Amino acid sequence: MDNYKPQKELFVPVERNEGESEKISRPSLSFWQDSFIRFRKNIGAMLGVFVLIVLIVMAIFGPMFNEYGENDQDLSVAKMPPKIEGLGWIGMDGTLTTVQTADTLEDAERKALMRFSNQEEFIDMTVLSNGANGEAEVRAVYDPYAAKGLEENFWFGTDGLGRDLWTRTWLGTRISLFIAFLAAAIDLVIGVAYGGISAYYGGRVDNYMQRIIEILVGIPNLVVVILMILILDPGILSIVIALTITGWISMARIVRGQILKLKNQEFVLASRTLGAPDNRILRRHLVPNVLGLIIINTMFTIPSAIFFEAFLSFIGLGLPTPTASLGTLIDDGFSSIQIYPHILLFPAIVISLIMIAFNIVADGLRDAFDPKMRE
Amino acid sequence: MSKEKLVEIRNLKQHFKTGRHSVVKAVDGLNFDIYKGETFGLVGESGCGKSTTGRTIIRLYDATDGEVLFNGENVHGKKDREQLKKFNREMQMIFQDPYASLNPRMKVEDIIAEGMDIHGLAKDEKERKAKVQELLETVGLNKEHANRYPHEFSGGQRQRIGIARALAVDPSFIIADEPISALDVSIQAQVVNLLKKLQEENQLTYLFIAHDLSMVKYISDRIGVMYFGKMVELADADDLYKHPIHPYTQSLLSSIPLPDPDYERSRERFTYDPSNHDTSEEPEFREVRPGHWVLCTTKEFEHYKKEHGAVTTS
Numbered sequence: 001m002d003n004y005k006p007q008k009e010l011f012v013p014v015e016r017n018e019g020e021s022e023k024i025s026r027p028s029l030s031f032w033q034d035s036f037i038r039f040r041k042n043i044g045a046m047l048g049v050f051v052l053i054v055l056i057v058m059a060i061f062g063p064m065f066n067e068y069g070e071n072d073q074d075l076s077v078a079k080m081p082p083k084i085e086g087l088g089w090i091g092m093d094g095t096l097t098t099v100q101t102a103d104t105l106e107d108a109e110r111k112a113l114m115r116f117s118n119q120e121e122f123i124d125m126t127v128l129s130n131g132a133n134g135e136a137e138v139r140a141v142y143d144p145y146a147a148k149g150l151e152e153n154f155w156f157g158t159d160g161l162g163r164d165l166w167t168r169t170w171l172g173t174r175i176s177l178f179i180a181f182l183a184a185a186i187d188l189v190i191g192v193a194y195g196g197i198s199a200y201y202g203g204r205v206d207n208y209m210q211r212i213i214e215i216l217v218g219i220p221n222l223v224v225v226i227l228m229i230l231i232l233d234p235g236i237l238s239i240v241i242a243l244t245i246t247g248w249i250s251m252a253r254i255v256r257g258q259i260l261k262l263k264n265q266e267f268v269l270a271s272r273t274l275g276a277p278d279n280r281i282l283r284r285h286l287v288p289n290v291l292g293l294i295i296i297n298t299m300f301t302i303p304s305a306i307f308f309e310a311f312l313s314f315i316g317l318g319l320p321t322p323t324a325s326l327g328t329l330i331d332d333g334f335s336s337i338q339i340y341p342h343i344l345l346f347p348a349i350v351i352s353l354i355m356i357a358f359n360i361v362a363d364g365l366r367d368a369f370d371p372k373m374r375e
Numbered sequence: 376m377s378k379e380k381l382v383e384i385r386n387l388k389q390h391f392k393t394g395r396h397s398v399v400k401a402v403d404g405l406n407f408d409i410y411k412g413e414t415f416g417l418v419g420e421s422g423c424g425k426s427t428t429g430r431t432i433i434r435l436y437d438a439t440d441g442e443v444l445f446n447g448e449n450v451h452g453k454k455d456r457e458q459l460k461k462f463n464r465e466m467q468m469i470f471q472d473p474y475a476s477l478n479p480r481m482k483v484e485d486i487i488a489e490g491m492d493i494h495g496l497a498k499d500e501k502e503r504k505a506k507v508q509e510l511l512e513t514v515g516l517n518k519e520h521a522n523r524y525p526h527e528f529s530g531g532q533r534q535r536i537g538i539a540r541a542l543a544v545d546p547s548f549i550i551a552d553e554p555i556s557a558l559d560v561s562i563q564a565q566v567v568n569l570l571k572k573l574q575e576e577n578q579l580t581y582l583f584i585a586h587d588l589s590m591v592k593y594i595s596d597r598i599g600v601m602y603f604g605k606m607v608e609l610a611d612a613d614d615l616y617k618h619p620i621h622p623y624t625q626s627l628l629s630s631i632p633l634p635d636p637d638y639e640r641s642r643e644r645f646t647y648d649p650s651n652h653d654t655s656e657e658p659e660f661r662e663v664r665p666g667h668w669v670l671c672t673t674k675e676f677e678h679y680k681k682e683h684g685a686v687t688t689s
Contacts, residue, residue: 028522031479265476267478270468273433273467280493284478289479
């Protein structure tokens with residue numbers, strides 16, 4: 001091996017032409033296509049999208065599934081438990097259950113009967129402990145649908161005034177989503193315009209605009225909202241105004257930061273040396289580069305708006321009765337949470353699903369738009 | 376070479392306010408001319424105001440004082456839309472960082488055609504496309520690249536896209552702001568040779584800003600050396616390299632490493648000490664030898680003249 005020298009003839013120069021080395025074999029993908037591919041791979045986010053689609057479809061079409069109106073009161077069927085045919089095994093069998101304890105068996109049974117207005121023939125009583133050791137315990141299962149001779153079912157039950165909760169839950173979802181989308185859209189328009197102008201024109205304009213923002217941030221949000229609600233008549237519009245009066249600030253700050261960063265990038269300077277007018281630079285160069293962040297921020301704004309609306313309704317500043325929103329429904333259900341938990345349960349589940357789904361989707365979008373930002 | 380002046384820079388100043396009382400004098404009283412068809416190299420250490428000079432000339436910054444004459448017309452000052460548009464077509468810029476100089480959300484076709492769109496140079500979609508493809512081929516790229524996005528290209532390719540964008544409006548003067556400093560050495564030659572080729576084909580005039588001295592010598596006809604916002608020496612490229620007069624230029628040239636171990640072993644580096652200068656009066660820009668200008672005081676001028684003036688220009 002030591003003195004082995006490969007012969008010169010063995011070496012042949014590789015044929016290499018200029019065109020070949022400049023070729024790109026990867027398919028051409030725009031930023032949005034690339035992001036979409038990344039987003040589709042994110043199982044959690046796709047699940048979130050699915051949940052959101054289902055909820056939105058239900059919010060639109062759910063109330064049409066049965067004949068009950070939003071405000072159809074019928075006190076004779078007040079506080080009916082949820083009943084869906086075939087779903088009895090998860091507890092939606094239209095019965096109410098109570099467990100009563102007393103010193104003696106008779107006392108316990110009497111208490112159970114009193115709980116369900118003494119309609120003995122519709123109560124199924126099970127003795128859990130017969131009182132031999134000084135404490136008796138019975139479980140009573142009551143079937144109000146049979147007791148009232150009802151043919152139709154209330155899928156989510158009824159509230160204290162006998163209104164169908166299925167209808168009201170989806171109508172409430174609709175209104176909550178409407179408020180959230182409207183608030184997010186207004187935040188977006190004001191925030192992007194304000195932040196964009198502040199950053200792009202810079203200097204003194206920026207200075208004054210930022211001071212105004214600081215003053216607005218300095219006032220506690222809840223105080224502003226309460227004052228707004230006091231001045232305006234309670235309703236969807238006043239809640240939206242209350243939400244947006246300070247809500248656009250975070251959007252404005254994000255957009256301002258991004259545009260400050262972008263406006264001195266060389267591609268913007270290049271556009272200026274080509275003689276591009278301001279609106280072209282904003283439209284073609286700045287906005288497309290901030291759009292990803294704007295979308296992400298809007299997606300985070302929507303659930304917080306829903307939550308804030310629910311919170312306002314819950315503390316009694318929200319929509320006036322009888323309008324249903326997720327917040328007012330939860331407020332209603334909360335008053336009888338121990339005896340009739342179903343009134344609270346369904347709107348609570350829906351609002352939780354909306355919040356979780358929006359947050360997961362927004363998270364997924366952030367990862368898709370900017371894979372470097374992850375961790 | 377015709378000695379027709381294309382750009383004249385007269386006492387150009389660019390000061391930036393950094394605080395209430397502090398001012399950074401990035402460019403402080405520059406005077407030089409750029410002749411038609413030549414390449415004027417501008418060198419100097421980082422932060423000496425080279426890029427600021429370039430950007431001020433093309434109006435990205437408003438000059439604090441002084442004027443830039445382009446074809447005898449002042450670039451700065453109030454102008455109406457039409458004048459500005461005309462000026463924007465005549466003067467273009469190639470940027471330093473190929474990764475920042477292309478909008479990541481735009482297709483190569485739209486990036487290159489941006490100038491055409493602004494100035495209405497293409498009548499319809501077809502002509503626009505044809506022009507873009509022609510430009511792509513001029514800079515040595517495939518015409519299929521028109522539909523791709525900047526992130527799919529290498530640094531050298533991106534820089535060539537940037538060149539194509541500048542060429543799209545048919546300029547006569549191009550400011551190249553360190554166009555090769557962000558590239559590999561092998562790619563640097565590619566880009567510089569492309570710039571040279573384009574210069575011959577389109578009769579372009581360049582202001583070539585760089586800190587790579589060997590590359591500047593290769594491409595430039597005349598070179599100006601900047602130090603702290605001032606031009607300290609200006610001469611023909613060969614003359615400057617062979618007979619540097621100003622101590623700063625000497626120091627700068629002595630710092631060029633060569634891939635030659637024998638030379639490197641004996642290479643002596645001069646350090647430049649600004650305090651060695653004669654401070655009896657404000658230094659002025661004086662012609663020590665024909666075509667060779669140096670920033671100096673009267674005393675230094677006499678000294679330089681004795682020492683260097685006699686040497687025959689090669």
